[in-house]
Amino acid sequence: MTYSLTSLAAQLSAQLGGDGDLQLHRLATFHGAKEGDITFVSDKKLLLRLSECNASAIVLPTALKETYQGNALFMDNPYVGYALLARLFDTTPNLSTVIADSAQIHESVVLGKNVAIGENVVIAKGAKIADNCQLFPNVVIGEESTLGEGCKIYSNVSIYHRCHLGSKVIIHANTVIGSDGFGNAPYQGTWVKIPQIGDVIIGDNVEIGSNTSIDRGALSDTIIGNGVKIDNLCQIAHNVQIGDHTAIAGGTNVAGSTQIGKSCIVGGSVAINGHITVTDNVVITGDSMVMRSINKPGIYSSGVPAQENRAWRKTTAYTLKIEELFKRVKQLEKQIEDKN
Incomplete structure (x- = not known):
């Protein structure tokens, strides 16, 4: 399936930047995109690496509209743009509208x-x-x-x-x-x-x-x-x-x-x-x-995040001693109070 950049802008309610007649054939990842593909950027780190992307068009934050010179769709939320594009390029098969004889x-x-x-x-x-x-x-x-x-x-x-x-x-x-x-x-x-x-x-x-x-x-x-x-x-x-x-x-x-x-x-x-x-x-x-x-x-949150095994064993050993350490602290506090 193929869409022009103008038609995608209309369907995503996005602002158009660049060549509206550009034909796009596939939705792809930032690093895997090539000519004829459209991708998106929602990660701030990738915004610093736009020159590395080979996509023909990119969905970008609206804030870049005045500075980005390539083919783009500008949206407040590029990740939502990705979701809407995925719907358009979705090739998941549907059943034909018939009733099977074995039903x-x-x-x-x-x-x-x-x-x-x-x-x-x-x-x-x-x-x-x-x-x-x-x-x-x-x-x-x-x-x-x-x-x-x-x-x-x-x-x-x-x-x-x-x-x-x-x-x-x-x-x-x-x-x-x-x-x-x-x-x-x-x-x-x-x-x-x-x-x-x-x-x-x-x-x-x-x-x-x-x-x-x-x-x-x-x-x-x-x-x-x-x-x-x-x-x-x-x-x-x-x-x-x-x-x-x-x-x-x-x-x-x-x-x-x-x-x-x-x-x-x-x-x-x-x-x-x-x-x-x-x-x-x-x-x-x-x-x-x-x-x-x-x-x-x-x-x-709860639970214990994974650690290197030796560190985890130490953490577990310390945890088992918490009650004993608590009692010792209370005893020390009482000794200080008695001296005062």
């Missing part, structure tokens, strides 16, 4: 217009699939579940009964929506299973990575807000509520009945305890363990 669709299912259904898809009784949805091969949609307009569900995703997706939801391969939460009542040394009878509610423009599990609610629903982004290999337990536009990186586990606010960023491999609250606009760095509620916006 099993209950007679009560309601299908919208231009729905694409791949091989071996199963859609159970009472489900509703809105216009322009794509269900890739081996997807399973449970009873009375609903998909809003323009959803894209990749291969081998299982969506259990009574799961309700908004519009333009993307779910990647092998993810499970609506499986039972971890609910068991202890009884005389055994466990009595607690049926999970809540639903899963997923808002608009949500994207969920591969191999992630989102459990259905025990009594109340598990709720994922609008614009939420959840990475691969995450566990979202029963009754969890995640606020609009929160992003959760890979390997994170959120225990049951926890509420995470809006516009939060949760790093990779974070563990969040159950029955707590995280307020809006919180950043939790990778590998943190959140045991208590967070009631104030800000950046939160």
Whole structure:
């Protein structure tokens, strides 16, 4: 696909610099770009190395408009420009709008217009699939579940009964929506299973990575807000509520009945305890363990960063002596007080 620099400026709402008739064929990295490519710069360090870039055009901060003489698009946020360009140059294949012969669709299912259904898809009784949805091969949609307009569900995703997706939801391969939460009542040394009878509610423009599990609610629903982004290999337990536009990186586990606010960023491999609250606009760095509620916006961290092994062993040894050292300090303080 090919775009002129003028057409890209219009589609990105960017200010044009240079030759508007320039034809661009590919989006590339700063260091990998060549003639005919467009790239972007959001790293301040790279702004000092623009002469090293071989791209035919660059998306740059608006502040450089008066000084940069090459072909460029000027935006307040070049990284957003990159995202918009990636949409234009995206070559991810879509399913053709047909229903595969091998698909099993209950007679009560309601299908919208231009729905694409791949091989071996199963859609159970009472489900509703809105216009322009794509269900890739081996997807399973449970009873009375609903998909809003323009959803894209990749291969081998299982969506259990009574799961309700908004519009333009993307779910990647092998993810499970609506499986039972971890609910068991202890009884005389055994466990009595607690049926999970809540639903899963997923808002608009949500994207969920591969191999992630989102459990259905025990009594109340598990709720994922609008614009939420959840990475691969995450566990979202029963009754969890995640606020609009929160992003959760890979390997994170959120225990049951926890509420995470809006516009939060949760790093990779974070563990969040159950029955707590995280307020809006919180950043939790990778590998943190959140045991208590967070009631104030800000950046939160825990864990021990990697060290060279010998240094780590010393740090661990010192840590084990903290209680002993604390007692010695208290004794010394008391001795000083007694002398005075």
